[in-house]
Amino acid sequence: MAEEKPSLPADYVVPKVWEYKEQGGQFGGTNRPYAGAWGEDKPLPKGEHKIQLYSMGTPNGVKVTILLEELVELFPDFEYDAWLIPINGVQFTSGFHAINPNSKIPAMVDHSTDKPVRVFESGSILMYLCDKFDKDGVFLPKEYPARAEVQNWLMWQMGSAPFIGGGFGHFYNYAPVKIQYAIDRYSMETKRLLDVLDKHLGDGNKKRLRRQEALCL
Template identity: 55%
Template sequence: MENQYTPPNIWTHDTESGGKWASINRPVSGSTHEKTLPVGKHALQLYSMGTPNGQKITIMLEELLALGKDAEYDAHMINIGEGEQFSSGFVAANPNSKIPALVDHSNELAEPIFESASILVYLAEKFNALLPEKGIKRTQVFNWLFWVHGAAPYLGGGFGHFYSYAPEKFEYPINRFTMEVKRQLDLLDKQLAKNEFIAGDELSIVDIATWPWYGNLVLGYLYDAKEFLQVDDYTHLQRWAKAMADRPSVQRGRIINRTWGEPWEQLENRHSAEDVDKVLALKLK
């Protein structure tokens, strides 16, 4: 207990010892600089980054296109590491300064939509896809959608932060968040033992919302924690994660607004299907 922390009477923001993301996190909202967001040629304009929350929307849009829906879109990179989420343009799209944000210019008011779950529901209702119209099946999707929207911060902001990003390794928070993440993995595994997809026998927005976090995690794409978390024990979750990863929409959506990884995993901005095709073709070469 020699290094036990005693909170001060009044908290102050420490930008020196907070780890990788300390310089861009602030205790206040609002913009830090003036910058207008770019606008492409399509009605749907996405402002995002290829993190798990960002992947939800690009995977959704690619799935809609695969279903034959008129869901063409431009996806513009918002580099959160460079503080681009604090521009005046982005804050106008999302006052919470978090990716993703969507603007639909086919809507007369062109009001922005933010929060990934809200965007998924908006797109599902706009294109009448991946969300049951009514009844208990719709409720089941919302059950699990609200669950993952509340659960993922424990995985990303909790486990991921202390296991991967914190400047020092601290046993207590790692143990605390590991226990919760493993409980979540066990919950998903048991649900998927009974169902092909999370909310039943059909793909829905909840699978698209969940895979970028928990699918990436158990397949080893997130935090490099497969052995630590013993993810191979969750056989039903593994089955679902691999099946989702084989979907063309996932393979396409996961590379958009991304500037890290292999060359065939990086597409900074997307304006057409051909943009994605060219990047994925690099893997074949």
């Protein structure tokens, strides 16, 4: 017999089979339990350069732009076009869905090859850009073990961000109801993750924080 636990709202009974109904809150209208190009049938714009970025200035988006700008600084021939994808529904258009079936920014297309290459997931984009353009391994070392440490922190960040942004930010700020348990749990985990970072940086690493670590953090 399952333990009786209180619900929030108090009259909420967990259904045997969960069914979708439109959620409230800032992202209620765009969150759905299925994937696909259910938005407008519209192609993405394309500029003159080989690299086309489709993104916006969120934490996941901006880390790709930071690397692109670093590459421009190191290699003046390196150029790219950046297109703003507002996440108010544009991420579900046919054009964006074709380059990221997960319908989240950032996403990128490399037109320098015979067949354009789509790249999605911010970490995957960072690794792709480094492998292709960071010839000297300034950001992502070519050899192990140095490469392993950068990958460790990159994967750590990728795995941690959903807790901080998707969990803490969502329940603390965007959710239509304030749920103490959710806020407590995500606040605790967010603080723990930031402490991991703080201890790493405080461990003598802050002074020698190199471009590689900046890539991940």
